[in-house]
Structures are given as structure tokens and as C-alpha cells.
Amino acid sequence: MKLYSFFNSSTSFRVRIALALKGLPYDYAGVNLRGGEQGKDAYRALSPAGIVPVLVDGDVTLTQSLAIIDYLDQRYPAPRLVPEDALARARALEIAQTIACEIHPINNIRVLKYLTGKLDVSEADKAAWYQHWVDEGLGAVESLLAKLPASAYCVGDAPTLADCCLVPQVANALRMGCDLSRFARVRAVYEHCMAQPAFIQAAPQNQPDYVA
Ligand SMILES: N[C@@H](CCC(=O)N[C@@H](CS)C(=O)NCC(=O)O)C(=O)O
Structure with missing residues (x-):
């Protein structure tokens, strides 16, 4: 997996926590929000809204931190982050x-x-x-x-x-x-x-x- 992230981004931090709790390894791709990298065409091809995080898992590209965490939870259930009850x-x-x-x-x-x-x-x-x-x-x-x-x-x-x-x-x-x-x-x-x-x-x- 590859995570497009910015160190200070709280939405990226959400996904990093989920990945760490589940013990999932991933490659880190820094997106410099201070330099405006999120608005460049190359990045918008990954994230149409020009925001981090983006998770790439094989041929799947996902935006929106809550959707990403929900996906991780369905795909890699242990430990559960969205409770079943x-x-x-x-x-x-x-x-x-x-x-x-x-x-x-x-x-x-x-x-x-x-x-x-x-x-x-x-x-x-x-x-x-x-x-x-x-x-x-x-x-x-x-x-x-x-x-x-x-x-x-x-x-x-x-x-x-x-x-x-x-x-x-x-x-x-x-x-x-x-x-x-x-x-x-x-x-x-x-x-x-x-x-x-x-x-x-x-x-x-x-x-x-x-x-x-
Ligand atoms: N609802 C989105 C929000 C993502 C988002 O807005 N991320 C911020 C960083 S925390 C961002 O990329 N901002 C870029 C900008 O405002 O130009 C999510 O949860 O993933």
C-alpha cells in the first residue's frame, strides 16, 4: 500500500493511526501542502479535490480519510476500528x-x-x-x-x-x-x-x- 500524506495533516494522521493500529506496512509519499503540491494536475489525478490523504492499495485508489479507514477495517479487520455492535x-x-x-x-x-x-x-x-x-x-x-x-x-x-x-x-x-x-x-x-x-x-x- 502507498499513503499520500502530509506530516501535519490531521486527516492523514487519522489514516496513519489506523494503519499503525492494524500493523499494516505501507510506503509513505509526502505531499507538500505548504508548497501547494495538492493543487498540481499530477496530484489531482489521484485526488480530484486536491486533498490528502490518498491511499493506493494495488489497483484501488481511495480518498476521504473516513472512507479509507472503513475500507481498511473491512479488508483488514483486526483490530476493528468501526465497532460491530x-x-x-x-x-x-x-x-x-x-x-x-x-x-x-x-x-x-x-x-x-x-x-x-x-x-x-x-x-x-x-x-x-x-x-x-x-x-x-x-x-x-x-x-x-x-x-x-x-x-x-x-x-x-x-x-x-x-x-x-x-x-x-x-x-x-x-x-x-x-x-x-x-x-x-x-x-x-x-x-x-x-x-x-x-x-x-x-x-x-x-x-x-x-x-x-
Ligand atoms: N474530508 C477529507 C478532508 C481532507 C483534507 O481536507 N485534508 C487537508 C489536510 S488535513 C488538505 O489536504 N487540505 C489541502 C487544502 O486545503 O488545500 C478527509 O477526511 O480526508
């Missing part, structure tokens, strides 16, 4: 989609660039926008977690798709200087996961294209 599955998807649909898209690079470019928004207002949507989204995740039995992970006693999404989102928020002090349960899950080998292996600083 109906309620646990819904809970994991609920948290994953709160992050993937409610936070990430509006804080994506292209959106932030549009704010400061076309709309002439200041860097301070861009940072306020970022923190606002992190606050809203992680606030919702914190409330969802509060309704679930206490655990080191989001849902149940093992990592799921929800943790694959939560950890990279928190890592990004911390890198962007967001105040996460209100989100005790979110932070506890993040800290526990980031002490596990698969999550460490998948972390931005451990990728071949990492730049400090």
Missing part, C-alpha cells in the same frame, strides 16, 4: 463525524487561506475563527464523551475510529495554541492515546516529510 458503532461515528464534519472542514487550509486572502481577514481574526470552531466542536465531543462510561478511549476499552479522529484534531488545536482547558475528558483520551506505540508511530514528528 450497533450502538458502539453509532457512538464512534457520532464522535468521528462531529470532528470530521463540524470542525475540520471549516478550519482547513484552503478555508483559512480564503479568509486571509480573498476576504482580507486579519491573522488575529483568523486565529479567533479557528479557536471558535474548535471550541464549538470539541465542546460537543466533550459532552458526548460525558454520556459514555468512563474509559481511556472514546468508546469502549479499545481504540476506534473516534480516537483516530480525536487525537489528530487535538494535536492540531494544541499546535495552533487553542485553549483546551475546558475539555478534560477530550484531553485525557488524547494523552492516553499519545502514550500508545501506534499513535506515537503515526504522529507528525515521526513522519519522513516532517519539518520542525
Whole structure:
């Protein structure tokens, strides 16, 4: 398998965690988002939307991190990341989609660039926008977690798709200087996961294209 990824991309980080948890080997292809490589024709042939990650598995090319993780889960089921139990599955998807649909898209690079470019928004207002949507989204995740039995992970006693999404989102928020002090349960899950080998292996600083 080959993964097109950018070290700091949270959506790439989600897939790297899934691959590491499943112990699947892959070749790493760095896509320099800072240099605009995602917009080049050659890359758009792989990813029509011009985004990472892309997973190539033999003659299959897949975009969208949640679709990729679901594919990996069907194809390489151990360990399961999308739970089989109906309620646990819904809970994991609920948290994953709160992050993937409610936070990430509006804080994506292209959106932030549009704010400061076309709309002439200041860097301070861009940072306020970022923190606002992190606050809203992680606030919702914190409330969802509060309704679930206490655990080191989001849902149940093992990592799921929800943790694959939560950890990279928190890592990004911390890198962007967001105040996460209100989100005790979110932070506890993040800290526990980031002490596990698969999550460490998948972390931005451990990728071949990492730049400090
Ligand atoms: N919904 C997509 C989002 C992928 C995405 O937007 N990735 C970001 C990096 S985290 C990206 O490639 N952004 C490039 C850009 O905004 O130009 C997924 O989950 O894979």
C-alpha cells in the first residue's frame, strides 16, 4: 500500500493511526501542502479535490480519510476500528463525524487561506475563527464523551475510529495554541492515546516529510 500524506495533516494522521493500529506496512509519499503540491494536475489525478490523504492499495485508489479507514477495517479487520455492535458503532461515528464534519472542514487550509486572502481577514481574526470552531466542536465531543462510561478511549476499552479522529484534531488545536482547558475528558483520551506505540508511530514528528 502507498499513503499520500502530509506530516501535519490531521486527516492523514487519522489514516496513519489506523494503519499503525492494524500493523499494516505501507510506503509513505509526502505531499507538500505548504508548497501547494495538492493543487498540481499530477496530484489531482489521484485526488480530484486536491486533498490528502490518498491511499493506493494495488489497483484501488481511495480518498476521504473516513472512507479509507472503513475500507481498511473491512479488508483488514483486526483490530476493528468501526465497532460491530450497533450502538458502539453509532457512538464512534457520532464522535468521528462531529470532528470530521463540524470542525475540520471549516478550519482547513484552503478555508483559512480564503479568509486571509480573498476576504482580507486579519491573522488575529483568523486565529479567533479557528479557536471558535474548535471550541464549538470539541465542546460537543466533550459532552458526548460525558454520556459514555468512563474509559481511556472514546468508546469502549479499545481504540476506534473516534480516537483516530480525536487525537489528530487535538494535536492540531494544541499546535495552533487553542485553549483546551475546558475539555478534560477530550484531553485525557488524547494523552492516553499519545502514550500508545501506534499513535506515537503515526504522529507528525515521526513522519519522513516532517519539518520542525
Ligand atoms: N474530508 C477529507 C478532508 C481532507 C483534507 O481536507 N485534508 C487537508 C489536510 S488535513 C488538505 O489536504 N487540505 C489541502 C487544502 O486545503 O488545500 C478527509 O477526511 O480526508
